[in-house]
Amino acid sequence: MKTVLIKTLTKKVTKIALVLIPALTLSMTATAHDPSMHVKKAEKADCSKMDHSKMDMKDPVAMAMMKKCMKQAEKSKGQMDHSKMDKNMDHSTMKKIDDKISENEQHNH
Amino acid sequence: MRILKLLLLVVVLGTGTATTIMYSGIVNVAADEPHSDFVYWLLEETRESSIKKAAQNIKVPDLEDPEMLLMGGTDYEFMCSSCHLKPGQSESDMSIGLYPAPPNLTLSNEEHVGHEHENDEQASRKSFWVIKHGIKASAMPAWGKTHDDERIWAMVAFIKRLPTLTQEQYQILTAVE
Numbered sequence: 001m002k003t004v005l006i007k008t009l010t011k012k013v014t015k016i017a018l019v020l021i022p023a024l025t026l027s028m029t030a031t032a033h034d035p036s037m038h039v040k041k042a043e044k045a046d047c048s049k050m051d052h053s054k055m056d057m058k059d060p061v062a063m064a065m066m067k068k069c070m071k072q073a074e075k076s077k078g079q080m081d082h083s084k085m086d087k088n089m090d091h092s093t094m095k096k097i098d099d100k101i102s103e104n105e106q107h108n109h
Numbered sequence: 110m111r112i113l114k115l116l117l118l119v120v121v122l123g124t125g126t127a128t129t130i131m132y133s134g135i136v137n138v139a140a141d142e143p144h145s146d147f148v149y150w151l152l153e154e155t156r157e158s159s160i161k162k163a164a165q166n167i168k169v170p171d172l173e174d175p176e177m178l179l180m181g182g183t184d185y186e187f188m189c190s191s192c193h194l195k196p197g198q199s200e201s202d203m204s205i206g207l208y209p210a211p212p213n214l215t216l217s218n219e220e221h222v223g224h225e226h227e228n229d230e231q232a233s234r235k236s237f238w239v240i241k242h243g244i245k246a247s248a249m250p251a252w253g254k255t256h257d258d259e260r261i262w263a264m265v266a267f268i269k270r271l272p273t274l275t276q277e278q279y280q281i282l283t284a285v286e
Contacts, residue, residue, distance in 0.1 A: 042285040043280070043284050044284055045281040046280055046284070047281060049277040049281075050277070060173045060174065060175045060178055060270070061178060061273070061274065061278060061282070063175040064176070064178040064182075064282055065281045067175055067176075067179065068281055068282065068284065068286070071286055072284075072286065075286070
């Protein structure tokens with residue numbers, strides 16, 4: 001009686017394992033190939049990692065990198081269009097706000 | 110008369126065999142089932158000879174202009190990198206799934222195993238032709254239908270420097286302005 005019970009139990013466990021193992025493996029590959037991996041994001045150049053000391057300025061790659069980063073820096077400066085800004089903006093208060101922020105930061109440290 | 114009959118028989122038998130193979134469905138076209146070594150060699154040799162002949166008279170411009178690297182870099186990132194990879198990457202869904210596998214362009218000419226190692230000028234000519242015209246039944250598109258020669262040469266210039274680029278250099282060169 002016992003051996004029959006053990007045999008049926010072993011058979012059931014084997015069946016469950018046969019279904020579960022492939023199912024788990026498949027679900028793991030599905031997460032590994034998440035659709036977000038295929039999305040291309042338009043990233044800005046990360047110029048902070050550029051090591052000028054190791055760069056040969058005659059090398060086209062170095063020259064291209066410098067060009068890209070300079071253009072990006074110029075663009076980010078130019079994006080602040082003062083002509084479109086509110087003329088009623090109170091510049092006198094700006095310094096005070098800046099000082100307050102740096103004071104708070106110092107307190108936090 | 111005998112020879113003519115024999116020739117006719119060969120033609121009829123040949124056509125019959127080809128038609129039977131075509132319509133029987135016995136040829137496996139699945140991309141996850143590789144060709145036999147012989148078929149692979151046959152197709153590869155045909156492709157390489159065709160590209161070599163077609164590209165032999167192409168004049169290569171100066172590819173050392175930094176502006177070309179910038180133009181080609183952005184195009185490479187959005188049009189090519191998912192199949193031909195980028196620095197620090199050894200495989201992608203496309204490079205694994207496509208058959209024949211797209212070449213890893215982050216490797217230098219010398220690092221490609223089993224290929225003829227051509228000089229810089231030949232490699233540039235070949236790259237230009239392949240990018241412009243594509244390759245039949247290989248998933249390589251003909252970018253020349255939508256991109257002018259100047260843009261394609263910029264991609265060639267970028268691909269030429271790609272094996273030497275670090276991940277950081279690649280990120281800066283391919284970033285969108």
